[in-house]
Amino acid sequence: xxKVDKLTIDLGNFSIRNISFDIPRGKYAVLMGKSGSxxxxxxxxxxxxxxxKSGSIFIDGNNVTKLRPGDRFIGFVPQDGVxxxxxTVFEQIAFGCTVRGHSKAASKVRAFExxxxxxxxxLLDRNPQGLSGGEIQRVALARALASKPQLICMDEPxxxxxxxxxxxxxDLIKRIHRKENLTFLHITHSQAEADLMxxxxxxxxxxxxxxxx
Amino acid sequence: xxxxxVPSDIPFYSFMWCAGIMYFALIVALLYADASYTSFSEIxxxxxxxxxxxxxxxxxxxxxxxAVLSILFAVPTAxxxxxxNFPLKRLFDSILDIPIVLPPLVIGLSLLILFNQIQIFDQTxxxxxxxxxxxxxxxxxxxxxxxxxSGVTYKVPAIILAQFTVSCAFxxxxxxxxxxxxxxxxxxxxxxxxxxxxxxxxxxxxxQARFGIMTAAILSWARALGEFGPILVFAGATRGxxxxxxxxxxxxxxxxxxxxxxxxxxxxISAAVLVLVIVRMLSSNNSSW
Numbered sequence: 001x002x003k004v005d006k007l008t009i010d011l012g013n014f015s016i017r018n019i020s021f022d023i024p025r026g027k028y029a030v031l032m033g034k035s036g037s038x039x040x041x042x043x044x045x046x047x048x049x050x051x052x053k054s055g056s057i058f059i060d061g062n063n064v065t066k067l068r069p070g071d072r073f074i075g076f077v078p079q080d081g082v083x084x085x086x087x088t089v090f091e092q093i094a095f096g097c098t099v100r101g102h103s104k105a106a107s108k109v110r111a112f113e114x115x116x117x118x119x120x121x122x123l124l125d126r127n128p129q130g131l132s133g134g135e136i137q138r139v140a141l142a143r144a145l146a147s148k149p150q151l152i153c154m155d156e157p158x159x160x161x162x163x164x165x166x167x168x169x170x171d172l173i174k175r176i177h178r179k180e181n182l183t184f185l186h187i188t189h190s191q192a193e194a195d196l197m198x199x200x201x202x203x204x205x206x207x208x209x210x211x212x213x
Numbered sequence: 214x215x216x217x218x219v220p221s222d223i224p225f226y227s228f229m230w231c232a233g234i235m236y237f238a239l240i241v242a243l244l245y246a247d248a249s250y251t252s253f254s255e256i257x258x259x260x261x262x263x264x265x266x267x268x269x270x271x272x273x274x275x276x277x278x279x280a281v282l283s284i285l286f287a288v289p290t291a292x293x294x295x296x297x298n299f300p301l302k303r304l305f306d307s308i309l310d311i312p313i314v315l316p317p318l319v320i321g322l323s324l325l326i327l328f329n330q331i332q333i334f335d336q337t338x339x340x341x342x343x344x345x346x347x348x349x350x351x352x353x354x355x356x357x358x359x360x361x362x363s364g365v366t367y368k369v370p371a372i373i374l375a376q377f378t379v380s381c382a383f384x385x386x387x388x389x390x391x392x393x394x395x396x397x398x399x400x401x402x403x404x405x406x407x408x409x410x411x412x413x414x415x416x417x418x419x420x421q422a423r424f425g426i427m428t429a430a431i432l433s434w435a436r437a438l439g440e441f442g443p444i445l446v447f448a449g450a451t452r453g454x455x456x457x458x459x460x461x462x463x464x465x466x467x468x469x470x471x472x473x474x475x476x477x478x479x480x481x482i483s484a485a486v487l488v489l490v491i492v493r494m495l496s497s498n499n500s501s502w
Binding site: 044047048049068069070072074075076078082083084085086095096099100143144146147 | 396398399401402403404405406407408409412416417420421
């Protein structure tokens, strides 16, 4: 479903060379690596947010390397959620639909459906200020899922959560993965997190990606 | 070994408080001096003067136009400076600060030379504007409420341009601080959701920058209100034509009417205090976000 082929990224004094990996459709993939190893850069390049030097990115067999971020139809959950600070939770989720041309009524239905699935119905009228780490991650995931993308890219979604929230968010992500039959790419520095979540695991080490058994 | 006692903090606090209180006292003394030299009746008399009333009206018109123009130019300029890296960015950034550090009279003189000495296509910029304004006047209906002036120098557009040159630099600084405080990753998320750059800017950045925009507009307005040097050189101080409040103070002093000058100054001080209160209120709103 997602194929990264000989990806090379040059960011001044930091570079990643000839990265290749493949994630089959519907699988939950985890890319592990130490802090500063370039995991986020790879994820952002897949989403179209960083310029790449060479290589190709394929989604569903289509070469998306030169496409703009919005034309890749990827749901992106950045580290710390990065919610829009002037929108309520409902507006953030519905925005994901309306921006893709869905009607307001359809966006509303989708926002309510996702808020129910992710157990954030009680937060719909709230602003992001004051939400807990777990709530922010669930809202960010709902926002990424709103337009029904086929691939979800998540940047360390559990790293800033306490033990209880982590367990809740893990369960919710797994449930969403099964229900929506999506392909997930989740990056983390934690082996435990990778073992818990990953159906397909990769490790970024010394600038190379290797499959992790 | 004898333990050394920590030296007293009194000299430190004394210096800090003394310096702060002395400067504060100087500003309060200035305001008191103006207030004690004028009275409500003198302000009323000043406002009864036709030329001063026209100066007040022209000042408010030009200040608002300057504030709007400053925002129109400062928002994109500050956004580019905050979000993008490009060759010679530091030089570009430094040049934008020149109007802040240049002596005001030099800005006026520079504008005068630019419009009246520099030739583009065998004509001065002033001549180009004269042609442009006369062409636009020819298009406008005869009884239209507005007519363009016959040029820029020593006319109302010169007041606006002189005010804008300085005010916009302050607006750029304010907007730059505003954009630096908005997480650029929010725009990136919006891009992945299907927005183009423009949509991400209008739906994600601008709503968050609204207090900064208002602050920049009000500061530009206040800066334009106090502008004197460039206006005097580039627009002149012709009674009833290019006279704004700052030049009114100058003209009143030059004819020996100190009471009138202080009365007009008091009006300007009131406007400045009002602006500061509004900016502080907006800033406190902003910080709670």
